[in-house]
Amino acid sequence: xxxxxxxxxxxxxxxxxxxxxxxxxxxxxxxxxxxxxxxxxxxxxxxxxxxxxxxxxxxxxxxxxxxxxxxxxxxxxxxxxxxxxxxxxxxxxxxxxxxxxxxxxxxxxxxxxxxxxxxxxxxxxxxxxxxxxxxxxxxxxxxxxxxxxxxxxxxxxxxxxxxxxxxxxxxxxxxxxxxxxxxxxxxxxxxxxxxxxxxxxxxxxxxxxxxxxxxxxxxxxxxxxxxxxxxxxxxxxxxxxxxxxxxxxxx
Amino acid sequence: xxxxxxxxxxxxxxxxxxxxxxxxxxxxxxxxxxxxxxxxxxxxxxxxxxxxxxxxxxxxxxxxxxxxxxxxxxxxxxxxxxxxxxxxxxxxxxxxxxxxxxxxxxxxxxxxxxxxxxxxxxxxxxxxxxxxxxxxxxxxxxxxxxxxxxxxxxxxxxxxxxxxxxxxxxxxxxxxxxxxxxxxxxxxxxxxxxxxxxxxxxxxxxxxxxxxxxxxxxxxxxxxxxxxxxxxxxxxxxxxxxxxxxxxxxxxxxxxxxxxxxxxxxxxxxxxxxxxxxxxxxxxxxxxxxxxxxxxxxx
Numbered sequence: 001x002x003x004x005x006x007x008x009x010x011x012x013x014x015x016x017x018x019x020x021x022x023x024x025x026x027x028x029x030x031x032x033x034x035x036x037x038x039x040x041x042x043x044x045x046x047x048x049x050x051x052x053x054x055x056x057x058x059x060x061x062x063x064x065x066x067x068x069x070x071x072x073x074x075x076x077x078x079x080x081x082x083x084x085x086x087x088x089x090x091x092x093x094x095x096x097x098x099x100x101x102x103x104x105x106x107x108x109x110x111x112x113x114x115x116x117x118x119x120x121x122x123x124x125x126x127x128x129x130x131x132x133x134x135x136x137x138x139x140x141x142x143x144x145x146x147x148x149x150x151x152x153x154x155x156x157x158x159x160x161x162x163x164x165x166x167x168x169x170x171x172x173x174x175x176x177x178x179x180x181x182x183x184x185x186x187x188x189x190x191x192x193x194x195x196x197x198x199x200x201x202x203x204x205x206x207x208x209x210x211x212x213x214x215x216x217x218x219x220x221x222x223x224x225x226x227x228x229x230x231x232x233x234x235x236x237x238x239x240x241x242x243x244x245x246x247x248x249x250x251x
Numbered sequence: 252x253x254x255x256x257x258x259x260x261x262x263x264x265x266x267x268x269x270x271x272x273x274x275x276x277x278x279x280x281x282x283x284x285x286x287x288x289x290x291x292x293x294x295x296x297x298x299x300x301x302x303x304x305x306x307x308x309x310x311x312x313x314x315x316x317x318x319x320x321x322x323x324x325x326x327x328x329x330x331x332x333x334x335x336x337x338x339x340x341x342x343x344x345x346x347x348x349x350x351x352x353x354x355x356x357x358x359x360x361x362x363x364x365x366x367x368x369x370x371x372x373x374x375x376x377x378x379x380x381x382x383x384x385x386x387x388x389x390x391x392x393x394x395x396x397x398x399x400x401x402x403x404x405x406x407x408x409x410x411x412x413x414x415x416x417x418x419x420x421x422x423x424x425x426x427x428x429x430x431x432x433x434x435x436x437x438x439x440x441x442x443x444x445x446x447x448x449x450x451x452x453x454x455x456x457x458x459x460x461x462x463x464x465x466x467x468x469x470x471x472x473x474x475x476x477x478x479x480x481x482x483x484x485x486x487x488x489x490x491x492x493x494x495x496x497x498x499x500x501x502x503x504x505x506x507x508x509x510x511x512x513x514x515x516x517x518x519x520x521x522x523x524x525x526x527x528x529x530x531x532x533x534x535x536x537x538x539x540x541x542x543x544x545x546x547x548x549x550x
Contacts, residue, residue: 006354014342085338089397092302092332093355094324251265251305 011107070112078156108149136212285451
């Protein structure tokens with residue numbers, strides 16, 4: 001029998017035991033963003049014809065919450081285990097590096113999806129989306145959580161202190177998500193920044209996910225899927241390479 | 252017979268420090284084996300390599316015949332390690348911790364055995380306590396329990412009694428001795444040499460990454476031919492020839508160190524000739540601490 005289910009269960013139980021912090025809090029934060037931005041901008045901004053600003057904003061907020069929480073789940077679990085030393089319990093077991101990866105990744109995806117579903121549920125009162133494109137929605141949600149979950153494993157392994165992890169979060173994840181078109185369409189940017197945005201993989205995740213809701217997007221959703229898929233493969237390969245080498249986990 | 256633990260020419264370097272410098276060691280199944288050495292001698296490094304927490308630069312290590320790198324899954328299934336640091340996961344209670352640890356080894360329905368080890372380690376009343384709420388001693392017991400969830404034939408205890416009170420130390424040793432009688436191989440590192448002397452059948456001493464002694468505890472104790480006698484006499488001074496050869500100890504007793512018992516006879520004869528009466532005499536046999544100190548100084 002593989003130890004994967006146990007490590008996955010442990011990771012799930014870990015965030016579920018502190019659900020107020022790991023699920024409820026991000027949902028409340030997203031709701032606040034929605035209230036403030038839609039209050040200020042609803043009557044002034046229309047990004048796509050026939051789509052209200054609030055309807056434009058909600059998919060972005062759902063996606064942003066998923067990204068941040070998937071990342072946060074694997075990265076904070078790993079750094080806490082490393083700092084407290086209890087990572088040794090998994091290291092002493094016969095778990096392979098692949099099982100280790102899949103367990104942390106799986107839990108990060110679930111946390112991202114649970115938070116995303118929560119954000120969507122509370123914003124339902126403002127924008128009831130009738131028929132999203134379920135295929136696009138599922139593909140983008142899963143890929144986004146998987147990419148950030150894997151990136152969280154890398155950050156959690158690499159960081160030796162909480163402030164290093166915070167730096168990773170504040171100087172990489174946060175700018176990438178905020179500057180990806182959660183709150184605006186990149187078509188509203190000057191040409192230079194439009195081009196820059198197209199090098200940000202998170203832009204494709206948000207854009208494609210929004211396409212599932214409003215049927216309109218800045219980029220071709222198939223291109224987005226390709227970028228997201230390539231990112232996932234690349235980051236997973238990096239993560240597996242680090243885990244296999246025992247980088248910062250085994251001396 | 253396959254050794255429970257086999258280590259061959261193991262070397263490991265950390266930066267500028269040669270933590271292990273060609274260590275070879277075989278530990279027979281069922282042994283109670285002590286690994287002694289000063290801080291930084293390489294004990295924990297050796298254990299880390301066996302457990303897969305560190306990788307050797309050179310040499311090989313195996314547990315129950317399973318190479319710790321090539322066949323790491325089988326090697327880790329055969330090994331239970333009680334780490335030196337008092338680590339715990341504050342998200343879970345005692346029972347959850349043990350169920351999860353069993354799961355890592357692929358064991359699903361392990362409740363009977365978990366109940367049994369919790370019972371033996373007096374953890375049952377604390378089963379639903381969060382690990383954070385446990386006292387230091389209880390956390391140590393939980394670490395022992397975690398090392399045993401998969402019934403490993405080989406158990407490694409890395410300084411399990413550091414900072415542990417007398418009661419726990421006794422119950423821990425009673426439990427570990429029982430496991431040893433039931434056939435488990437025990438590898439123990441400790442700074443409490445009297446514990447090693449009382450428990451271990453064989454002992455290896457490490458210094459600066461090398462094994463400087465490895466023998467049965469009995470042979471090691473006979474290693475030094477220094478003996479010591481403590482005497483109380485009814486006179487204030489010794490015969491002149493003997494004054495330089497004896498030391499005044501605590502409580503006014505005289506201590507005399509000698510290699511051969513005939514030397515003690517000469518002392519007694521000299522005292523009798525001088526008309527000095529021996530009121531009390533005690534022979535002090537060397538203990539492991541003397542042997543350890545002697546070996547560490549000589550090597």
